[in-house]
Amino acid sequence: MRYFIEISYKGTAYAGWQIQKNALSVQEVIEKALSVSLREPISIVGSGRTDTGVHALQQFAHFDYASPLSSQILKNWNALLPKDITICGLYQVSQKAHSRFDAISRTYQYRIVQNKNSFLQDLALYFPYKLNVEIIQEASRLLLNYEDFESFSKIKANTPHFKCKIYEAFWQVQKDLVSGKDVLVFQISANRFLWGMVRAIVGTLLEVGQGKMSLSDFEQIIQARNRSKASAAAPACGLYLASVKYPFILSST
Template sequence: MKQRYFIQLSYRGTAYNGWQIQPNGLAVQEVLEQKLSQILREPITIIGSGRTDTGVHAEQQFAHFEIERALEITDAFIHALNCMLPPDIAVQQIFPVEPRVHARFSAISRYYQYRIRRQKSPFLDLLVYVFRPELDVERMNEAASLLLKYDDFQSFSKVRTKVSHFRCEIHRAEWVVEADELVFHIKANRFLYGMVRTLVGTMLEVGQGRMTVVEFEQIIQAKDRTKAGRSAPASGLFLVEVGYPPETFAKKMMDDEL
């Protein structure tokens, strides 16, 4: 019987064509599969909790794989795997889960942050969006609060995307000033392709006074991508948490107690 394992990892997405394997560029999934296959000495296929776009980062991503044998996952094993991986991908944990647990379909929430700075930084410029204009954060939060009232976000989805519906349950949406950064926090059960970056780009229009909060709400209601603003750059976007029901990790907790 196959054993299923979860992987918790993080990555800087700058050099990658997103999470999912693509025919025209290097993906995080591809690199991780190659190194896992090498260290485990058999072909390994992994399934992620969801896709991140080209250039988008992840502080916490989950994926799973299956193998015919039980593995002894030690700190030394994780260290060896991380030595094989490039510096911009890091594995934190690998642990067993029940066969029914699925990295993508068992997830109940995803939490993203979009980070903006006004000043250039030689250390952070690939990890934030440097945006100079003054912004009215209070007005941007008025717009963000409207997202909690709606569940159809077709206006903020890329046009050519294969989804059966555009509904998302948003649980948190707010802009917070944190030290030298302005950070947009958004948490939902699911996200559409390109949704967060388009929301950010449109709310930046609100913050600059180029769009009213009423007009922002009209864009939500329109269900038309051409009505929304431009997509903000990938550099500022982070997947920071993937949520699962507590029972998802029951097997891991039992093993930890032994």
């Protein structure tokens, strides 16, 4: 039987999602907890990778297990996991279902605070510089006119192509639930993302918002298909995998 698990995590303490030889990853911690609970080695396949320090509000992974499982086991799994990782849901799916290849869209958010906030350390980028939100909103809309985003991909990315279909890209102000302060949030959804793409886009948009480059400059960077033309990537602490959607999981948000 094949199962999907829905996961959320704070990525600060981890060297990203994927298992690595000399660093602790989210995948490794979850696999160990499931293996202890189910009393056999369990390997999981994630819907995608997140880098060191990146968070997930909603991540999915799949694994195979011979016996029936119910959501009642989630309490046991979460008791075995550290406080910064939670398994939120369990879904039995078709044996052919794949957490990575069957996803029809993914949404990322990048969070910025412009006033120092002790409660959001490692959870948002502290960026105390003046930003023209109207300009970066306009620049974000330009992304929807293009499909090749090589300029925002890490140079060593192992990918057959750099094409992505972006469905939305916009900025909004949200209230932090703990402090009540404003958080500036960039949200972007697409059918796929390149390695380092969102952080590179945000880093470049922040240059636009400070008046260091124009809208025309930003569009020329997209057209250049050259990573060296874009700005440095924004820090990992503000990035979240916000949601992953599948046609067969109705509760996916």
